[in-house]
Amino acid sequence: MASISVPVGGVPTQAAPRPRLRASDFLRWSVDHKIIGVQYMVTSFVFFLVGGTLAMLIRWELLTPNLDLVQTGSQYNSLFSVHGLVMIFLWIIPMFAGFGNYLVPLMLGAKDMAFPWLNAFAFWLIPPAGILMLGSMLVGAPEAGWTQYPPLSTLFSGDGQTLAALAVHLLGISSILGAINFIVTIKNMRPAGMSYWQMPLFVWAILATSIIVVMATPFLAGGLTLLILDRIAGTTFFDANRGGDVLLWQNVFWFYSHPAVYIMVLPGMGVLSDVLTTHSRKPIFGYKMVALSSLAIALVGFTVWAHHMFTSLQPALRIPFMITSMIIAVPTGIKIFSWLGTIWGGKIRFTSAMLFSLGFLSMFVIGGITGVMLAMIPFNLHVHDTYFVVSHLHFVLFGGSVFAIYSGIYHWFPKITGRMLNERLGRWHFVLTYLGFFFTFFPMHFIGMLGMPRRVAVYLPEFQGLNTIASISSFVLGLSTFLLVINVIISLRNGRIAGANPWRSLTLEWATTSPPPATNFIGDPVMFPDPYGYGMPEAAAYLESIDRQFGAPARPPVTDKPAPGVTVVESGD
Amino acid sequence: MxxxxxxxxxxxxxxxxxxxxxxxxxxxxxxxxxxxxxxxxxxxxxxxxxxxxxxxxxxxxxxxxxxxLAYSVWRFRARAGDLSDGPNIHGNxxxxxxxxxxxxxxxxxxxxxxxxxxxxxxSVKPDEQAVEVQGARFNWAFTYSTPDPRDSSKTLSFKSTELHTYIGRPVRLEMRTQDVIHSFWVPAMRIKQDVIPGRVTEYRFTPVEAAGETYPARYPIQCAELCGAEHGNMIAWVVVHQTEDDYTAWFNQEVDKVLNPPADPVVRGEGILASQVYPCHTCHVLNTETLQWAGNVGPALNGVGDRAAGPRSTATGLSAADYLYQSIHEPNAYLAPGFGPLMPQLNIPECETRSIVAYLCTLTSSGQPACTVELPPECGAGAPPEATPEATAEGTPESSFDPSAPPSGEGASNPTPEATAPAADVTAEATAAP
Amino acid sequence: MQGELSERPLTPQELLDLKNKRTGLAIFQFTWILVFVCLMFVHWWIRGQSPVWPPEGVAKHGVLVPTIMTLALVASSFSARHANHAMKADDRDTFFRHWRIMIGLGALFVLVMAVEWLLVPVSGQYSNLFRVLVGFHGVHALAIGAFLLRVYRNARAGAYSARHFWPVEAAAGLWYFVTVAWILFYVVLYWS
Structure with missing residues (x-):
């Protein structure tokens, strides 16, 4: 990469049409990947608020050891069951599908996804599935947790369980169709001159995620088909008294659902790779290792499912799953250290996007460490199905995925809307989210180890102190979400004009107007040979030509001084 | 770098x-x-x-x-006005x-x-104390077995809602569930094992003396696998005695209760319900002077005698006693209006079922029992133990566990046969429910 | 090779679309066959619960009729292949002949297996598994069969040619999928 010539120039197009987007464009069928991407994001964010409300109710109930908010244990069970199902299948997975939809064609310099119609179809499966899922609460809510273990979910649950299973089935099909679209787009529609090793790491992450989706989701589809048949057609696959086996479900379910964890985390890791490089002005440290570790995680992820069953699996089978679960920590570790290597020596800008990515690093590593602990069978036997696991999974899925989603929102909002989000509100949002999150979930490690199982509405009085800390912090966490909502509402109208490339990023999605025109690019996009070529002398000229062609930001958005208090936050734990 | x-x-x-x-x-x-x-x-x-x-x-x-992270964030922050890039380093x-x-x-x-x-x-420990565990929505019951003092060819077993053991004695639990998956977890013992329909699972632990503990020590047993509405209340207790003698005293006391049950079936039935070895209290409401049940899954039991003799008898064509008997043994044969088929077959032995029926018949508004139940002589004091229908029905598939085997090789922990009633009173008894 | 020749007049964009569709169909075939693999796994698991298979006192499924039907389905897949190639060579007569053979054999397969499905004696897991597996496959065969008929109707109206053949190729590809899925189930249900 010593000497590369960057084609600079192009026609300065002050007249580049900046499309005006109306709200109504997003409410109807469209095959434009950008509109579909926004539809995904907004829809799933609405479900995030629904799932978050359920979480607040859960934490409210847990303020005291006895039933108070809800009347019966059944109601509580339906709260956390629907909370889990909504957050996983209607928030994180479709939200990243939204990011992927919006960004992958842009990052590849393509006009659209490979199958625009299929893309729209996959999205429009989500609203009916969401309605089905929430409607299930009205007809005998699902009470068997998001894991839906039979026979509780087959013989002892109301009709809502069938509707919820149906909803998940639909969402699984939507996610398969989306993944096929991503793989084909990435394989066939890269521009001339972009090899796999020049793709942005977000695209790599989406590729790895999509490979998992097409290999794992069919098993969810098969399992759910049988679960629904057991509930409505009188079959007995999961009825131990009539020739079935409850462990069959657990195996099929986790064969999908463990890889599903990586479906939810890998795109977030992709976001992180792009945000950390751009905002610390430094190339990704060890590009190939980061890209390959995504693939390694995707593949090894298929061999670890039974570590969710250490307390039910036949003892002799537990050891191999412990070994594979330990192995998967290695590629995860590579990613974390590569990101640390990336920011080391950089010129870190404390934008909100960067803060959330740093927050991801700081929180996700805790989830990683507890993940290794959980892979140790003897320790797992103690904390399995306790609040330790609740804590672990939220450190991965909130401290990981949701922080990455927030980071991605602050990073790409300017591209999507043409306006910047308010950085001051963003910083407040980060501080409250970071602290609220940490103090909600960190004490749960102790609650679990001390002896409180998960999924209980009543608990022994000695756990009340820690639960109160968790609950109060969770209310802070819940409220912090509205800072983002307010920020988006204000900034849509009054945000600073972003220009084409406010972060001076080198990936292709920035080499067009914000928001991009219907065809994404005016003429053929000019690609910088290295998506993370920060610090190369040619980069400045390239970025300048983008500003000249597609519009410069209203004023440099980079913060004038480092955000105060950030180091305080970092040392706060 | x-x-x-x-x-x-x-x-x-x-x-x-x-x-x-x-x-x-x-x-x-x-x-x-x-x-x-x-x-x-x-x-x-x-x-x-x-x-x-x-x-x-x-x-x-x-x-x-x-x-x-903290060091990088502080050391490599971009200074005010610095718009330059970092070094172009791709890896090492x-x-x-x-x-x-x-x-x-x-x-x-x-x-x-x-x-x-x-x-x-x-690993299998030497001299393990074997106890059977039944998980049911929403309680735990423990079955102890010992050679019958009156007839050593038979096994005497009794149920307890507490798991008793003593310091230093390895315990091996044989666990079954009546309905859904439960998970047996004693946080103080650190081990957890799911109890799975259609399977028998094992759980081992060896109690040791804990620093600063007073004995007998009580440790909670939590259900750790979601099992329904009262999952959080599915708690039982491990009682660890300090010495083997303390444990044997408790054991003999329980054996004595089995050998000498109350003669009055009503009293006996009430005692069985009050002991909570069957999970009735987790699902039914019942308010009497002695019993305060607040379950909300099944029908309330106050006044059940009136209903058994009245509408239920009309609906099923059974006498009050037969209806109540059927409700316990075949709970889904007739469902009280408004309730689903949620009650499991609890495999309650014959004499105990009849005693419970006798007690339920007394739950009337007038106080007059809706039926009277005569216990056959084999249910009386000193009668031999009943083989539970469960044991007879499930003997073959779970052959790995032999409930008739003495819990230990040394036998020192078991009550001695001489301490109890003479074997001469033993008569055979029909086991299976009609 | 004929297909390659007739693709030549296509524009780069059309070629890219075609490539995309082919890749997409291949991935779809792969991912959806995994649902069938999942059901095979379920079959093996459930039969592992029973000491003997079929369970005591249950008659084994007859093998003769399903074998003949399997051969018919495989033959129909070959017809699909011929028809597909014929369309790319603009040989419409051959296309229609083979497409009709394919639909006829496919319909025969579906009908006979539907009768088998209805007649299988109820015997707990043994018949449950049979019904679920055959039924699950049958639903796919019916849906894709409907697509074959639609392609046939459109072809009669002259909708396809050596330049515009994707629906024909897709239909044939889906019919291969039905065949392969059935062979998996056939082996599992009758020969394992």
């Missing part, structure tokens, strides 16, 4: 940081007594030790990552190999340690 330029200063810095990390990890790992319940079993000691090692390593990694092979290899070594070490602890805690 370049590995060829590692000078003495770098080496010293690395050593200092490494030592600090290990010391920090060690300090973090010393927090374990605060975040664990008491160590009441030999397994708990092993697992806690393993966890301390994991916490030492995990704590060091935590400090390393957060430290690098040595460094990448190091941070792949070190985690790999760590997980290998943890895997080996975990493996050795796990094989140790699941």
């Amino acid at each position: 370049n590995s060829t330029k590692v000078g003495p200063r770098t080496v010293v810095t690395l050593i200092i940081v490494g030592v600090l990390l290990i010391v920090g990890g060690f300090l973090i790992s010393q927090a374990t007594p605060l975040i664990f319940p008491v160590e009441a079993s030999a397994e708990a000691r092993q697992i806690d030790q393993l966890f301390r090692i994991a916490l030492l390593i995990g704590g060091a990694i935590f400090l390393l990552v957060q430290g690098l 092979t040595t460094l990448e190999i190091v941070w792949t290899a070190i985690p790999a070594v760590i997980v290998v070490v943890l895997t080996v340690l975990s493996y050795s602890v796990w094989t140790s805690i699941q």
Whole structure:
């Protein structure tokens, strides 16, 4: 990469049409990947608020050891069951599908996804599935947790369980169709001159995620088909008294659902790779290792499912799953250290996007460490199905995925809307989210180890102190979400004009107007040979030509001084 | 960043940081007594030790990552007005190999340690005390078996809602469930095992003396697998006696209750319900002077005698006593209006069922029993034990567990036959429910 | 090779679309066959619960009729292949002949297996598994069969040619999928 010539120039197009987007464009069928991407994001964010409300109710109930908010244990069970199902299948997975939809064609310099119609179809499966899922609460809510273990979910649950299973089935099909679209787009529609090793790491992450989706989701589809048949057609696959086996479900379910964890985390890791490089002005440290570790995680992820069953699996089978679960920590570790290597020596800008990515690093590593602990069978036997696991999974899925989603929102909002989000509100949002999150979930490690199982509405009085800390912090966490909502509402109208490339990023999605025109690019996009070529002398000229062609930001958005208090936050734990 | 330029200063810095990390990890790992319940079993000691090692390593990694993060954030922040880029560094092979290899070594070490602890805690111990566990929505019951003092060819068994044992005696639980999946967890013992429909699962622990504990010590048993509305209330207790003698005293007392039940079936039935060895109280409402049940899954039992003699009798064509008997033995044969088929077949032995029916008949508004139940003579005091329908029906598939075998080779923990009634009173009894 | 020749007049964009569709169909075939693999796994698991298979006192499924039907389905897949190639060579007569053979054999397969499905004696898991597996496959065969008929109707109206053949190729590809899925189930249900 010593000497590369960057084609600079192009026609300065002050007249580049900046499309005006109306709200109504997003409410109807469209095959434009950008509109579909926004539809995904907004829809799933609405479900995030629904799932978050359920979480607040859960934490409210847990303020005291006895039933108070809800009347019966059944109601509580339906709260956390629907909370889990909504957050996983209607928030994180479709939200990243939204990011992927919006960004992958842009990052590849393509006009659209490979199958625009299929893309729209996959999205429009989500609203009916969401309605089905929430409607299930009205007809005998699902009470068997998001894991839906039979026979509780087959013989002892109301009709809502069938509707919820149906909803998940639909969402699984939507996610398969989306993944096929991503793989084909990435394989066939890269521009001339972009090899796999020049793709942005977000695209790599989406590729790895999509490979998992097409290999794992069919098993969810098969399992759910049988679960629904057991509930409505009188079959007995999961009825131990009539020739079935409850462990069959657990195996099929986790064969999908463990890889599903990586479906939810890998795109977030992709976001992180792009945000950390751009905002610390430094190339990704060890590009190939980061890209390959995504693939390694995707593949090894298929061999670890039974570590969710250490307390039910036949003892002799537990050891191999412990070994594979330990192995998967290695590629995860590579990613974390590569990101640390990336920011080391950089010129870190404390934008909100960067803060959330740093927050991801700081929180996700805790989830990683507890993940290794959980892979140790003897320790797992103690904390399995306790609040330790609740804590672990939220450190991965909130401290990981949701922080990455927030980071991605602050990073790409300017591209999507043409306006910047308010950085001051963003910083407040980060501080409250970071602290609220940490103090909600960190004490749960102790609650679990001390002896409180998960999924209980009543608990022994000695756990009340820690639960109160968790609950109060969770209310802070819940409220912090509205800072983002307010920020988006204000900034849509009054945000600073972003220009084409406010972060001076080198990936292709920035080499067009914000928001991009219907065809994404005016003429053929000019690609910088290295998506993370920060610090190369040619980069400045390239970025300048983008500003000249597609519009410069209203004023440099980079913060004038480092955000105060950030180091305080970092040392706060 | 370049590995060829590692000078003495770098080496010293690395050593200092490494030592600090290990010391920090060690300090973090010393927090374990605060975040664990008491160590009441030999397994708990092993697992806690393993966890301390994991916490030492995990704590060091935590400090390393957060430290690098905080240091980078402070040291490499962009100064005001600095719009330049960082250095164009793409990686460092040595460094990448190091941070792949070190985690790999760590997980290998943890895997080996975990493996050795796990094989140790699941290994068969000598002289294990065998107890049967039944999980049902929403309580636990424990069945102890011993040779019948009146007829040593038979087995006498009794149920308890508490798991009694004593320090130093390995316990092996044979666990079954009546309905859904439950999970047997004693936080103080650190081990958890799911109880799975259609399977028999095992759970082993060896109680040890916990520092500062007063005996008999009581430790909660939690259900850890979601099992329904009252999942959080599915708690029972392990009672650890200090000495074998204390335990034997309790055991003999329980055997005595079995050998000499109350003569009046009503009193006997009430006693069975009050003992909560069957999970009736978790699902039904019943308010009497002695029983305060607040379950909300099944129909209330207050006034059930009136209903059994009135509308239910009309609906089913059965007498009040037969209806109540059927409701217990075939709970789904007739469902009280408004209720679903949720009650499991609890396999309650014949004499106990009849006694419960006798008691339920007295739950009337007038106080006049809706029926009277005569217990056959074989249910009386000194009668031989009943084989439970469960034991007879399920004897074959679970042949690995033989309930008739004496719990231990030494037999010292069991009550001696001489202590109880003479064997001459023994008569055979029909076992299966009609 | 004929297909390659007739593709030549296509524009780069059309070629890219075609490539995309082919890749997409291949991935779809792969991912959806995994649902069938999942059901095979379920079959093996459930039969592992029973000491003997079929369970005591249950008659084994007859093998003769399903074998003949399997051969018919495989033959129909070959017809699909011929028809597909014929369309790319603009040989419409051959296309229609083979497409009709394919639909006829496919319909025969579906009908006979539907009768088998209805007649299988109820015997707990043994018949449950049979019904679920055969039924699950049958639903796919019916849906894709409907697509074959639609392609036939459109072809009669002259909708396809050597330049515009994707629906024909897709239909044939889906019919291969039905065949392969059935062979998996056939082996599992009758020969394992």
